[in-house]
Amino acid sequence: MAQSTDQNGSGAGPADRELVGRVLAAMADHFTAHRPDAVLTTDAVAVCASAEVYNATGRSVLLSASTLLGTVMNALPEAASRSTRRQYADVLRQEASAYGWSGEENERAVQAVPRPPVGGPGRSAPQSGPRPAPHHGE
Numbered sequence: 001m002a003q004s005t006d007q008n009g010s011g012a013g014p015a016d017r018e019l020v021g022r023v024l025a026a027m028a029d030h031f032t033a034h035r036p037d038a039v040l041t042t043d044a045v046a047v048c049a050s051a052e053v054y055n056a057t058g059r060s061v062l063l064s065a066s067t068l069l070g071t072v073m074n075a076l077p078e079a080a081s082r083s084t085r086r087q088y089a090d091v092l093r094q095e096a097s098a099y100g101w102s103g104e105e106n107e108r109a110v111q112a113v114p115r116p117p118v119g120g121p122g123r124s125a126p127q128s129g130p131r132p133a134p135h136h137g138e
Helices: 014-033 042-056 063-075 085-098
Strands: none
Touching: 014 042, 014 063, 014 085, 042 063
């Protein structure tokens, strides 16, 4: 956990604090999306933290990723006994907010563009059902 001599209560600078918040939020998203009603395990927390730090650092295993992982591990809130992954995700989101995560980072920067019809522009979508046999030589 954070030491009293740490900057900002976590040892992280302002930009680093936001990155820690993003990692915590990504962990919350993972626990919500994958087996949310399963009981949380300490191994799941450690593996998820490692994976999300790996993603947040551009899939790097360099010193900066190791440093960030240590900061994230120190920032992790305690889990209640026998809590589910979904319950812990809620706690993680609260902690992520305390680190400056606002949730806006998860919004799409570019909105989805509608897809053209399956057959392409000016073509109708393929029809289901029997097709007429092709005529050869006529």
